[in-house]
Amino acid sequence: VLNTSSLFCFILMQSITHPLKIAIIGASGLAGQELIRLFQVSPFAYSLSLFASGRSAGKACPLSGQLYEPLDHFGQGEYDYTFLAIEDALAIALQPILLEKSRYVVDKSAAFRLHPDVPLVIPEVNGGVLSLGAPWVSSPNCTTTIACMALAPLHRAFGLKRVVAASYQSASGAGVRGLKELEAQVHCWSQGLETHSPEVFPQPLAFNVIPQVGAIGPGGISSEESKLLLEMRKILELKDLEVYSTCVRVPTLRAHGIAITAFFEKPLSIPAAAEAWGANPGLAVQLDGYATPLQASGSTLCHVGRVRQENDNAHTLSFFVVADQILKGASYNAYQIFEHLERLKKLNCEAII
């Protein structure tokens, strides 16, 4: 143990004397851009390497002025942390070189989330599963993260048995292209023009809702709904948790809302739920009021509102939770994973000293 710890201590010392070497792959996308913004206001000393696909490579990042490097330059460096804001297939393809060149990989893709050796982490919920010995960490699906942020404190206090969820997911959940497609449709409508056929979403999204997020798989369940079930079970360590969900795309630009009805083993009251939530700095709870996606956009918090107990059933609670899915649902959660690992390094080092 001492040897490993000494190594970490050495790394820490390096990070004090040398800035942390941070790489972001997929830096020009929405999540990549938010991550850059988070580092720009962070207390850490760092140097950033920004990698982007062919289209963006060579262009300047509007936030830092730095040029995006093509992906094949990645192997030329060595990194303390590499953040992945890319598609699953690319994460899988890059895995070997990532593990070779980067001490830690914080992966926003779904590629390895369910792998038994990969911690799937929301720091406020299960930060304890992070360890300095696990180089690859996955950040969960955005809708899952938002739901778990609200459910985990209740689960710890009252024992979660069953979740029924319906989501209100924004266009930017499908990236810049999703956002642009909605915006273009709305402009066309406003100008009385014909809308082009949708390319990103399966149907027009302007003035519509589409009850499908991701591909429809076995049993008619969408990939997003399947993620919600499997990732929630892993994060909450509840292998038999029942999760019933309908994931729906709505014509919002940013932030995902979720209407949740949860069923618990122990009885609870609204004040007891408020107490369970109270301790969590990542939550903003309004028992009577609520936040909307427009209000949650740009906030790192998960906003819980419309808290109700229906049918006089003391084993249930219903509420509406909304959060910026690019921040807490992706970049901010990934950034928090990085912070948590840095804290572990420091603790580890102090323990030795």
Add this chain to the structure above:
Amino acid sequence: VLNTSSLFCFILMQSITHPLKIAIIGASGLAGQELIRLFQVSPFAYSLSLFASGRSAGKACPLSGQLYEPLDHFGQGEYDYTFLAIEDALAIALQPILLEKSRYVVDKSAAFRLHPDVPLVIPEVNGGVLSLGAPWVSSPNCTTTIACMALAPLHRAFGLKRVVAASYQSASGAGVRGLKELEAQVHCWSQGLETHSPEVFPQPLAFNVIPQVGAIGPGGISSEESKLLLEMRKILELKDLEVYSTCVRVPTLRAHGIAITAFFEKPLSIPAAAEAWGANPGLAVQLDGYATPLQASGSTLCHVGRVRQENDNAHTLSFFVVADQILKGASYNAYQIFEHLERLKKLNCEAII
């Protein structure tokens, strides 16, 4: 009995020789307009009297060219049917004169829906509770109607125990003013202009979702959620039915969607559910696909899609249902109630002859 039947027979005869005298109060609103359209394509011989509020009175109906009469002219006539597409308070205020001047009142407002003497009717679901002796009939809340259309056939086959529902309700659910408010906000956004403060909805609706439909009442439950619970219990004659719901306004123009997870006493399968739904002419079921609000707009059907059985729980079924809330959720349902009463009159008369 004979005397009553003879009276109905006389009424029927009148309706053969004389056109049915139909009044619509609130004729210039969205639901009123759709009702006029439905009569225009109906096989019945009728004469229409259109009543509207001060703003519209004296203007010509764009569909029929007829002038809207002010409400205080209503008492000058006698009517076979009066349709109410007005607010609760006005329905209550007009009740005495309506019962005096109209043989039947088909009421779209919520004012008397829960009254024990008032049939609350979705003809395909509980048409059997209609009787020629009940002059006042209420048409249910739009979201309730759409949910019940999908749930009732399942309930008859498998015994409904619990419903968890989250709605995606369009701007026109709040009438022409709601529709105009959303449209104005979208135009402003497209032209890069500041949006005015919302007047109809509690927050801006463009690019937003608002988890509140109606006023928030006791226990933090909204009036729409309360209607869903109480009206569903009455229509399905299940006084202990558990209904958990979150009603949400979304920036669509027309048609309400509902994500439903239902729990049943008896086990069921997706094919068994399809069979139960199969017989209902008011439903369009797609087991694998789905319809969106844009597709359901203008249709009198309830479109059921995304049919799933989650967590290997044979006692549950999840699906997404969407329907035009102005048609099946209001005007078409009211029209069907009228048709059903006319059919009863005819049957009653034939029984005597």
